[in-house]
Amino acid sequence: MTYLPQIRIPATYMRGGTSKGVFFRLEDLPENARMPGAARDALLLRVIGSPDPYGKHIDGMGGATSSTSKTVLVGKSSRPDHDVDYLFGQVSIDRPFVDWSGNCGNLSAAVGPFAISAGLVDASRIPGNGTAIVRIWQANIGKTIVAHVPIVDGNVQETGDFELDGVTFPAAEIQLEFMDPAADEEGAGGAMFPTGNLVDDLEVPGIGTLKATMINAGIPTIFVDAEAIGYRGTELQDAINGDAEALSRLETIRAHGALRMGLITQLDEIATRQHTPKVAFVAPPADYVASSGKAVQAADVDLLVRAVSMGKLHHAMMGTAAVAIGTAAAIPGTLVNLAAGGGKRDAVRFGHPSGTLRVGAEAMLRDGEWLVTKAIMSRSARVLMEGWVRVPDAHQDS
Template sequence: MTSNKVHLPQIKVPATYMRGGTSKGVFFSLTDLPQAAQVAGAARDALLLRVIGSPDPYGKQTDGMGGATSSTSKTVILSKSTQGDHDVDYLFGQVAIDKAFVDWSGNCGNLSAAVGAFAIHAGLVDASRIPENGIAVIRIWQANISKTIIAHVPVTNGEVQETGDFELDGVTFPAAEIGVDFIDPAEKAKEGEPGMFPTGNLVDEISLPAGVFNNSPELDNSLEPRYSPEPRNSLEPKKIAATMINAGIPTIFVNAEDIGYRGDELQEAINADAKALEMFESLRAIGAVQMGLIGHVDEAKSRQHTPKIAFVSPASSYTSSSGKQVETCDIELNVRALSMGKLHHAMMGTAAVAIGTAAVIPGTLVNLAASGGTLTKAGTKADRKTDSICFGHPSGTLKVGAAAEQVDGQWTVTKVSMSRSARILMQGWVRVPDES
């Protein structure tokens, strides 16, 4: 039987598929998008969902460019900057895998490393700002969160240099090093508002309902627990200490030991445990309400990208997912973070900003886990802290530098820096059915 329905041909949209840090996504110039998608709204979201291949009830994104993980279900839209003293405006969309939803509530720190390079490739940066040989300093306006990012992009013979010998744990092959500075990444304190710490406290408590707390995960029998787990089915609410911070991206930090983990776990230890994932999502949702990001825990379902939830522990040795041995002496602490409901294979760049910031502020759980709170050594005054921290994550280690200062009793961070890498994987056109 033949159908009388007219099936329109696919449309093609200029696009570039790029890796940035330990993430990858589809990059667009704003003016290359179909007219209806050049403004925020349903048409733009529908296009990006179809490009990535969502929503996919199979959870594979087979019919799109996505890779079915939070690190590979990403989109970026760039344009010449509308802000003074900036080169390019950067808009990030985190595409849900199993839902028809694009989350615009935060930034992707890893893909931030690719923004400067793409901006040069796409002709969005004035030629006078690109050296023939050297480092191009690209001033990026992060439009999702209204913050400035500076990318230091190597240039050789007038072109972006992508190859090099810089190695980044979580990325298989070396590439050229790109320095990324997140300028004033934390929320500024306003009159009557606490700023970087939304609750006004360095440490709060999150009360998990009875039956949700999962503090006896399935452990590798070869590893001896460093805590005494309580019964999984306890009927009492469990109070969990938490540092809630808005720097880089809203993030909730808890102690690994308080939720029954060592802090050196890899993905399979968390992602294969449905009860654990339920517990982490409950922590995230309740914390989001306490941070003032949502009004009710049910709203967390439509805000998967933010806040992030992470757990910290003092430095300890472990074998990373690649088989690389991470020694206690190599790091100040261990950090594991979840993104879009799953333990991340490495570390989100924005979460690394939060880690670096919290590490240099005395009294946060991150600072206390890092060398017993003695991490911050640099700086000549108690109200000014500058230091770098190297932490362990599932794929290896990452070093982050941060500078913070306390003014009138309020902490703020002036800059967080890290090194990443980026390169073009493919460029040309992405094709989608016309109805999208």
Template structure:
């Protein structure tokens, strides 16, 4: 049995939007964990408390949900015109891997405040009072994020009266802009279509065919109609997460969608790529109750959306999926756009913002899409920026302790 003292690693625990995560400065990690690889992954798994066959993460900082099993590594940016590089790791709860395939939009709101607190943003760019713009390079997907962080008397303002559904207490508003949010290389619509027909097993949907909008914006996302799955779009977590057959069915849909999008080469690969793509089902507005017991009237929203994250229905909405929703709503003819325009009996028209209902309430996001004609090739839709408001707060700072043998592989 090891008698070595535990390692002490500087860390900060932050809430960003409707997520929480453990933040590290890259240069303060043990040297072997400052670079990608099995040592870094082993460290982050142990920090969060994974893999845990009990799915509780009792012996770590994780909260046993996809929203709270998260890690972030920040460093001074190596990209021109940026302040910091932001690397996100989604830690599996019950399996021994960290998924680096995408971003966390909610925690993106916490990166700016963290960077300012840690002195990574030049002092001359920080107002005594007002809004500081932090230029973030999202290293997972090679994209730019601009966080507009409120400042008061030279310090980050964390408290305020901005309310975010899915977060109990109000805080200061942080506006987050995702520049050119099409994820990765290539087109926003990887197949070139705003609606595709997926061929799936009969266990997913009767007839083995389902229409889907497949989009790479913010995070790769598969949108389907709620009614095609037998849902209303007003479901809360227990209705889905307590149904093992439903979870298996939605995971199968995700795997087939990932294959169709070219994100994986074999269906089996989906098991080790849990973070992306996401699956979301959409419906036209309807009166419904959210998890807090509040009633949402159909006139308050444009569309209903429920999204899956790491194999479970999300309690609110992932920030990156909100970007995908904004982009899809902006493009005529997508399933999101059609559902959002259903009350207008429209065949689909461009939108520059959308207010959607999720299990905890509502959220408004904005994006404008433009059709770019192709020269010698087909044209494509492009979104230059998607914007949403979140909040962030430091919950705790100090040192994470992990057993010394964690770094011995």
């Protein structure tokens, strides 16, 4: 019997925000994986170790959670006023599927540092010391992200004293600006509120009629009140992720919300959109103990938010969902805004399972429609390992 050798591909394993993933320069991929299609998906699935019926990713680089089953492709941009193009692939853990339908806001923080270190940003744009401005085209959703990357002696500064709840160690702060964050996915009509309403009555069979704010900003997100679905907003992962019935209810809400938003045309299509939309529940401030044991006081936050990603309650908060939270909070009358106390606000600090996070957004009302010019938040990023990943060559035949 003939055994095919493994091929090796240059790659960097990075943490960005509260996620981590495998980063590639587009030009380093095998030729048949440089374009979208089955060969690219097969390669990334094998890199991560999916599909894995054991749910462990023992034979791959994934971490068997939605936060650690991620891949990123970066290449020089041909678009005016942009440095690089960034494409994000969320790899399913138990199915042979890569979801390209949305961005990862956390890994967005690592794109600028990776691009600089990989030689994808013109050297003239990198100061000897100071801050490099990296203009990123987010190819999944067709939006611009501006990353402010600290530079010391011509190199990316990775260590520092910026602390991010959900990340064990401090690092250097990277500010991200998500420009014009309202998504314009096909089927969403380009509207921030695809139904035309700040709050809708969402009928969900078996659950009832829920008040919902459905927004396209950062990532399509369905917000509901925690109390309406039997929660307080202080829940940690164990309270929900071990409850199959609870997860099924949340997935049902997500499916019916996606249908109402125009992201799918029939309910069974939701199986092909694991990454989007997100579903989240909000509540007014309350005391709770974060997963690290840190006490979060009601006075520390404006509201509480819990969000589901890839069928599980997220351990912290997805970066793109944070953009949706900041955007919705800036618009009076949304469920997010009302949970934060109502009124106009340009920033909120919200409580999540790992602690707190502050996000800002610039909103304005023009011709009767709400517009958000940008959302701003800080993250951090760090190279964990660099070198080559290896995959069996047989997987390049698809």
